[in-house]
Amino acid sequence: MARIAIVTGGTRGIGEAISLTLQEQGFTVAANYGGNIEAAKAFTARTGIPSYRWDVGDHEACIHNCNDIAAELGPIDVVVNNAGITRDGVLHKMSFDDWNEVMRINLGGCFNMAKATFPGMRERGWGRIVNIGSINGQAGQYGQVNYAAAKSGIHGFTKALAQEGAKFGVTVNAIAPGYVDTDMVAAVPAPVLEKIVAKIPVGRLAQANEIARGVTFFTSEDAGFVTGSTMSINGGQHMY
Ligand code: NAD
Numbered sequence: 154m155a156r157i158a159i160v161t162g163g164t165r166g167i168g169e170a171i172s173l174t175l176q177e178q179g180f181t182v183a184a185n186y187g188g189n190i191e192a193a194k195a196f197t198a199r200t201g202i203p204s205y206r207w208d209v210g211d212h213e214a215c216i217h218n219c220n221d222i223a224a225e226l227g228p229i230d231v232v233v234n235n236a237g238i239t240r241d242g243v244l245h246k247m248s249f250d251d252w253n254e255v256m257r258i259n260l261g262g263c264f265n266m267a268k269a270t271f272p273g274m275r276e277r278g279w280g281r282i283v284n285i286g287s288i289n290g291q292a293g294q295y296g297q298v299n300y301a302a303a304k305s306g307i308h309g310f311t312k313a314l315a316q317e318g319a320k321f322g323v324t325v326n327a328i329a330p331g332y333v334d335t336d337m338v339a340a341v342p343a344p345v346l347e348k349i350v351a352k353i354p355v356g357r358l359a360q361a362n363e364i365a366r367g368v369t370f371f372t373s374e375d376a377g378f379v380t381g382s383t384m385s386i387n388g389g390q391h392m393y
Contacts, residue, residue: 155181157227158372159219161209161266162186162236164196166335167285170361171233171368172202178369180231183222185209187236187258209236209262210254219269229270231281231372234263234307239337241296252299259303263310271314271323280323281372284311285364286383288331292391304329308383315381324380326371331387334358355388 158175162168163184172184184204186193193204205222207214223229237259240251263284274280289297290304308327315325332338332349338358341349350358367384370376385393 154227155179156230157181157183157223158231158233159183159185159222159229159266159270160233160235161262163202163233164193164204165189166337167330167333167361167364168233168235169196170365171235173200174362174365174369175231175233175372176200176202178372180372181226183226185218185236208258209234209265210257212261212265212268215262215265215269219266223273228273228277230274230277230279231283232266232270233283233285233368233372234266235285236262237285237287237337239297239300239340241300243296244298247299255299256303256306259300260306260310263307267314271318274323275318275321278322280318280321281376282311282314282318282323282325283368283371284325284327286311286327286329288329288385288387288391291329291383291385291393311383312381319380322377324371324376326376326380327383328364328367328371329383329385329387329393330359330364331385331390332358333361333364335361353388353390357388359386359388 158180160172163172164186176182182202197204207218284307286307287304289301311327
């Protein structure tokens with residue numbers, strides 16, 4: 154029987170590429186999303202992958218939606234914590250709300266989804282959790298104390314939960330993408346983006362499916378000995 158995978162923020166950008174790649178690998182995929190209902194409907198019509206709207210920063214919503222998906226599709230074997238937002242600004246101008254919202258969704262979402270699914274994986278003796286961090290969580294970035302802290306937190310969260318899952322066949326890994334050609338990066342002003350690309354040794358942005366291939370590896374049967382690890386996919390921009 155096909156294994157069941159949930160991808161948060163799985164209907165567009167990197168998440169869409171991850172949902173499609175997991176589907177190609179034979180997983181039954183459920184894609185969560187946060188906002189645009191029409192775009193999610195179009196994604197489901199295009200791919201056949203059901204989409205479910207809830208806020209991953211909302212603890213109770215994660216618990217009951219994961220329970221509903223498990224009742225509908227079967228026990229959840231794989232979670233990819235991909236949903237994320239930016240609320241950039243230098244610290245002296247950043248509001249508490251901008252700080253809190255990024256922590257709540259980007260880091261809190263990983264906790265909420267793990268609470269909803271890790272105990273079942275542990276009981277069944279198999280599971281894969283992949284958390285999408287960021288180069289900016291490894292290296293820091295001007296104007297992103299909230300985002301860099303949340304992403305850096307994801308890397309610590311990954312290593313700690315990996316230790317808890319190891320004896321139970323549950324691996325927990327992270328991917329730290331560099332700059333990827335998605336809506337999130339399209340929001341960066343062009344002159345800033347030009348300077349960023351100039352610092353990428355490969356000389357271009359990543360394509361979303363180049364990040365998704367890393368997820369394919371971590372979620373495979375073959376990767377059972379790989380846990381607590383961070384895969385940097387950044388065109389050589391930061392060698393960590
Ligand atoms: P995107 O903005 O294109 O998509 C983000 C997805 O997250 C959307 O599907 C959105 O619906 C979902 N989302 C946002 N808030 C949510 C919430 N509260 N609850 C549920 N879903 C929510 O972003 P992207 O560029 O595809 O980025 C995906 C992930 O990769 C993010 O975690 C981002 O931080 C990370 N990342 C992106 C880049 C990049 O260059 N694009 C680089 C490093 C890391």
